[in-house]
Amino acid sequence: MSPRRLTVEGLRLAARRDGRPLELVRGVDLALERGRVTALVGASGSGKSLTCLGLQGLTPPGVERLAGRVRLDGAAVGPETLPGRLVATVMQNPRSAFNPVLTMRAHARETLAVRGVTDDVDGRLAGALAEVGLPEPGRVARLHPFEMSGGMLQRMMIALALLADVPFLLADEPTTDLDPPAQARILALIERLAAERGLGVLIVTHDMGVVARLADEVSVMEAGRIVETAPVADLFAAPRSGAARALLAAHRALYPEEFA
Amino acid sequence: MTVLLAAEAVEKRYRGPGAFGGGPARTVLRGVSLSVREGESVALLGASGSGKSTLARLMLGLDRPDGGTVRCLGRPLDGLDAAGRRTFRRTVQAVFQDPLGAVNPRHPVGRIIAEPLRHLTGLDRQGREARVAELLRLVGLEPEDAGRLPGGLSGGQVQRVCIARALAPQPRLILLDEAVSNLDLVLQIQILDLLAGLRERLGTAFLFITHDVRLVRRFCGRVAVLHEGELVEDRPAGPTLAFDHPAARALLEAVLPAAPSAARPSR
Numbered sequence: 001m002s003p004r005r006l007t008v009e010g011l012r013l014a015a016r017r018d019g020r021p022l023e024l025v026r027g028v029d030l031a032l033e034r035g036r037v038t039a040l041v042g043a044s045g046s047g048k049s050l051t052c053l054g055l056q057g058l059t060p061p062g063v064e065r066l067a068g069r070v071r072l073d074g075a076a077v078g079p080e081t082l083p084g085r086l087v088a089t090v091m092q093n094p095r096s097a098f099n100p101v102l103t104m105r106a107h108a109r110e111t112l113a114v115r116g117v118t119d120d121v122d123g124r125l126a127g128a129l130a131e132v133g134l135p136e137p138g139r140v141a142r143l144h145p146f147e148m149s150g151g152m153l154q155r156m157m158i159a160l161a162l163l164a165d166v167p168f169l170l171a172d173e174p175t176t177d178l179d180p181p182a183q184a185r186i187l188a189l190i191e192r193l194a195a196e197r198g199l200g201v202l203i204v205t206h207d208m209g210v211v212a213r214l215a216d217e218v219s220v221m222e223a224g225r226i227v228e229t230a231p232v233a234d235l236f237a238a239p240r241s242g243a244a245r246a247l248l249a250a251h252r253a254l255y256p257e258e259f260a
Numbered sequence: 261m262t263v264l265l266a267a268e269a270v271e272k273r274y275r276g277p278g279a280f281g282g283g284p285a286r287t288v289l290r291g292v293s294l295s296v297r298e299g300e301s302v303a304l305l306g307a308s309g310s311g312k313s314t315l316a317r318l319m320l321g322l323d324r325p326d327g328g329t330v331r332c333l334g335r336p337l338d339g340l341d342a343a344g345r346r347t348f349r350r351t352v353q354a355v356f357q358d359p360l361g362a363v364n365p366r367h368p369v370g371r372i373i374a375e376p377l378r379h380l381t382g383l384d385r386q387g388r389e390a391r392v393a394e395l396l397r398l399v400g401l402e403p404e405d406a407g408r409l410p411g412g413l414s415g416g417q418v419q420r421v422c423i424a425r426a427l428a429p430q431p432r433l434i435l436l437d438e439a440v441s442n443l444d445l446v447l448q449i450q451i452l453d454l455l456a457g458l459r460e461r462l463g464t465a466f467l468f469i470t471h472d473v474r475l476v477r478r479f480c481g482r483v484a485v486l487h488e489g490e491l492v493e494d495r496p497a498g499p500t501l502a503f504d505h506p507a508a509r510a511l512l513e514a515v516l517p518a519a520p521s522a523a524r525p526s527r
Contacts, residue, residue: 044443181510209474
């Protein structure tokens, strides 16, 4: 049976600066639940993206994992077992996540192979492309990354997540580089997949508009720590942390009509 | 008010696909006219692929139109002599989206910001250092940051260095091509507030290329919308923004909500 709940406890990550460890993620707890969208928000450099990587046991060069326990339905697992099997990732710059010399069909084949699936690649890919709203699957299957727009690649990333058939999706600023109509389509797609396929989603963003649109729960990060976790309506109505209040103030400055 | 920069019925085509460009040429801009006057803040809005950045490149003289003219202070960019090009560079500065790609990673911040001062102003070394310190403070960095290398700064800090460099020769117009979209919203608003302040104090004009309608409503006095290479809107902007063209309305309707919907179904 596939797990319902993914948690990380006490995640600590540090970079080495001048020989000394500099802690960038300082004891983060997060919980993802099937069918629900959790937003991880915070200013640039607060440690959101590192947390997203670190909870899957992935760290950029020069960053080490000091501590952190990952659990699936309460049972401890190694974080390295997550990527591709339990967790799929969508990133801000989808282009860098694709192999430039491989077609979309080859990417689909690789993704399915991780699950041990080798038959009916074209049929499965066509199904996933239809679900994310990319028409003409036969044509898309033959495309290379450079022949596709950012919005198409972002949808393709989500299609690959569907092919991986994972219960959890980590989306790190998935719409930051997209124009508003493309952004709206991706957010609607993520919302639908959470509702219909029971995907548990962690969405990393600095945009409280994305949070308002999509999130059920919100965790606010500041200087490597989670300073507040609340249901989305509560956070917007009564933020408790300074970090949340600053994010909301900036957000509301962009809606002169509503908050005049 | 003086027209600082104007595109007049510009056309741009890119050659077709294939090694020799034998395929059909693609028209990216069709008869686009857009001008920016002294002290104006104009937004250029459009979906991805609408031709915004191509128009920016033409207006900065980085690329030549296939038809039409770009003029700075009334003079066509095409016919500028060396002195004319210097005047153009001093009048119009630009900031682009990818800050790390726009600076020399081996040059310290102070040298990066002083670059246009060396080429475009008569300031001596001391004068340049004083101006660099002033500019660093203006964009929310410290004068001591002048000695740091771009690699040691965050993306947002490097972008502020690029903005300081654009401000350095006191241009009359700054073109910002998605220049803040990689920054977090708090920082975006801080920088745009800073630019709005400069506009009030010094009359610096802005051409602000973006796809975030929310920023346009807050910061721009006029908005032009590009759609598939054609200018489909050019009108005053403000807190209450409305469009007639369907493509422009689609941009407005896709604006993210201000608050979570009370009617959100519980999952």
